[in-house]
Amino acid sequence: MQDQTITRKNIRSMMDRFYSQVLKDEIVADFFIDKLGDEMISDEWQGHLDLLSDFWASTILSETSYKGQPVKPHIHMEGLQRVTFERWLELFFETVDKYYTKESADIFKTRSQSIANNFMRVLGI
Ligand code: HEM
Incomplete structure (x- = not known):
């Protein structure tokens, strides 16, 4: 069931789902595996x-x-690259749509898109 209200608790569980999808993804997984490994139960x-x-x-x-x-x-x-960010955003949008009703999902989408744009600007990509 989708939540209407964003809480600390549902953010944590949304993070678990998002990064488990990230770890299965051909485009973004390796960036995370390089830094944190491939076992989500690890301390890292x-x-x-x-x-x-x-x-x-x-x-x-x-x-x-x-x-x-x-x-x-x-x-x-x-x-x-830009495609890495585009894919990250696609996975993130899919996840927030699973967890939240439209109004709350849109808050995450708008913020993540604008932060990603800022990262790309700083990175010059
Ligand atoms: C191309 C897409 C992205 C990739 C591959 C990526 C990858 C990573 C990785 C591997 C880390 C862990 C670094 C470490 O522990 O040394 C990290 C940290 C982080 N990422 Fe990303 N990221 C991406 C996009 C984003 C976006 C769009 C956001 C925000 C909306 C974000 C927010 C963060 C934050 C807050 C941290 C923790 C920074 C800190 O150390 O305080 N990332 N990211």
């Missing part, structure tokens, strides 16, 4: 899922739990 992956839950909760719910620098790790990633 669980740390990433917690961090990204903080990121989205801070972005959308105005929490202050995320204090990182989101652009930084992407700057040093070899081989990132």
